[in-house]
Structure formats: structure tokens, C-alpha cells
Amino acid sequence: MVLFQRYLLRNLVLQGRRHLGLPRPGKESSTPAWASDKARSPPSRSGSLGYSTSSGIAGVKERTLIAVKPDGVQRRLVGQIVQRFEQRGFRLVGLKMLKASDDLLSQHYHDLSKKPFYPNLLRYMSSGPVVVMVWEGHNVVRTSRMMVGNTNPAEAHAGTIRGDFSIHISRNVVHASDSVEGAQREIQLWFSRKELTDWDCCDHSSTYQV
Ligand code: IDP
Numbered sequence: 020m021v022l023f024q025r026y027l028l029r030n031l032v033l034q035g036r037r038h039l040g041l042p043r044p045g046k047e048s049s050t051p052a053w054a055s056d057k058a059r060s061p062p063s064r065s066g067s068l069g070y071s072t073s074s075g076i077a078g079v080k081e082r083t084l085i086a087v088k089p090d091g092v093q094r095r096l097v098g099q100i101v102q103r104f105e106q107r108g109f110r111l112v113g114l115k116m117l118k119a120s121d122d123l124l125s126q127h128y129h130d131l132s133k134k135p136f137y138p139n140l141l142r143y144m145s146s147g148p149v150v151v152m153v154w155e156g157h158n159v160v161r162t163s164r165m166m167v168g169n170t171n172p173a174e175a176h177a178g179t180i181r182g183d184f185s186i187h188i189s190r191n192v193v194h195a196s197d198s199v200e201g202a203q204r205e206i207q208l209w210f211s212r213k214e215l216t217d218w219d220c221c222d223h224s225s226t227y228q229v
């Protein structure tokens with residue numbers, strides 16, 4: 020009888036542990052469940068940047084590089100620019116402030132090196148700190164280009180970042196990658212893999228039909 024009671028009690032305890040997601044006694048791992056990537060993320064295929072590209076919705080894991088240029092930082096526009104991407108529903112996965120080296124900037128703007136404004140562009144971009152970010156979400160490259168607006172602020176619509184905050188092409192406040200391939204190249208240029216953080220957005224199911 021006593022043995023049977025012990026048996027019942029042990030089963031009850033095991034069921035309780037299973038219900039709470041705890042491992043069987045003697046099988047504890049050194050990583051707590053809440054800190055384990057496996058517990059938090061679905062199984063994924065890794066792309067060239069090491070992030071998941073598998074998803075029910077095409078492009079949800081698309082990423083882009085956005086940078087607040089030195090004039091935007093000097094004018095204390097960083098918060099307002101970050102807010103626009105947050106309120107749109109994109110997910111911030113990387114952010115840092117730095118003074119970009121000439122080497123980094125020449126790689127970033129390599130396709131413009133023959134343009135007459137190139138020397139001034141590099142001088143402007145290295146004149147002070149920039150705030151670079153990686154944003155992720157459905158169609159983020161195309162949508163963020165629309166949010167940023169025309170390269171020439173005189174042509175940029177009101178409501179876009181450049182249309183609201185700038186007046187001249189030489190000081191247009193913000194950078195946004197112009198293609199998915201360009202974004203991948205720029206993200207790898209500005210960020211190391213460990214500087215990007217994958218995390219679960221609590222409102223994911225309110226942003227996407229999953
Ligand atoms: P984008 O930033 O809209 O992608 P790009 O043609 O890639 O535009 O040019 C990169 C940056 O070079 C612009 O954001 C702007 O800062 C600068 N730029 C482009 N065209 C001119 C120009 O005609 N005069 C001065 N600066 C320019």
C-alpha cells in the first residue's frame with residue numbers, strides 16, 4: 020500500500036514538472052529554459068547572416084540597414100527616426116553609435132566613388148557620429164525607402180523622414196539600403212554577427228497573420 024502511494028505521488032510530481040516545462044529530475048541542463056535560444060525560437064534555416072530565413076510569410080525576416088547621418092545626430096533627431104520604424108511595426112535587431120572610418124565609408128559608398136560630390140559626401144559622413152541600425156520585417160527594404168523619401172529632400176514628400184526633416188540633398192539626415200542584396204552587404208559591413216540580436220516580439224501575432 021505504502022509502495023503504491025509512493026508510486027502515485029512520484030507520477031503526480033513528474034506530471035507537474037512536465038506541465039511547467041521542467042525536465043525530469045537528473046536531466047537538468049546548465050542553460051535555463053528561458054535563456055535557451057532553442058526554447059525561444061522555432062527551428063530555422065540559417066541564411067548568410069546566420070538568421071532564420073524560413074517563415075510562413077515571405078519576407079518577414081527581411082532586414083535592412085538604416086543610419087541616422089551626422090546631421091541627424093547633431094540635430095537630435097535619433098529618437099524621432101527610431102520611433103517611426105518602431106511604430107510602423109518593424110523589429111529592431113541591431114543599433115550602435117560610431118564615428119565611421121574613411122575605409123568603412125568608402126566601402127559603403129563604393130558605387131558613388133566617381134561622382135563629383137563623393138569627397139564632400141565622405142567628409143560629411145565622417146564629420147560626426149552616426150547611429151546605425153538593423154530593422155527587420157515584411158518588405159522592410161522597400162517600405163523603409165518609402166518612409167525615408169527621395170534622396171533629394173526638395174523632392175521628398177511630406178510625411179517621409181527626409182520630407183519632414185531636411186531641405187538639401189547634401190544633408191538628408193538618413194540612409195536606407197536600396198535593395199535586399201544591398202542591405203545584406205551593408206549589414207555585414209557595419210555589424211558583426213554577435214551585434215545582432217534575435218528576439219521575440221510580443222505583438223508578433225498582431226502585426227502578422229501567423
Ligand atoms: P540614397 O541615399 O537615397 O540611396 P544615393 O544616390 O545612394 O541616394 O546617394 C547616397 C548619398 O549621397 C545621398 O543620400 C546623399 O547624402 C549624397 N548625394 C547623392 N547625390 C548627391 C548630390 O547630387 N549632391 C550631394 N550629395 C549627394
Ligand code: MG
Pocket residue numbers: 197
Ligand atoms: Mg543609396
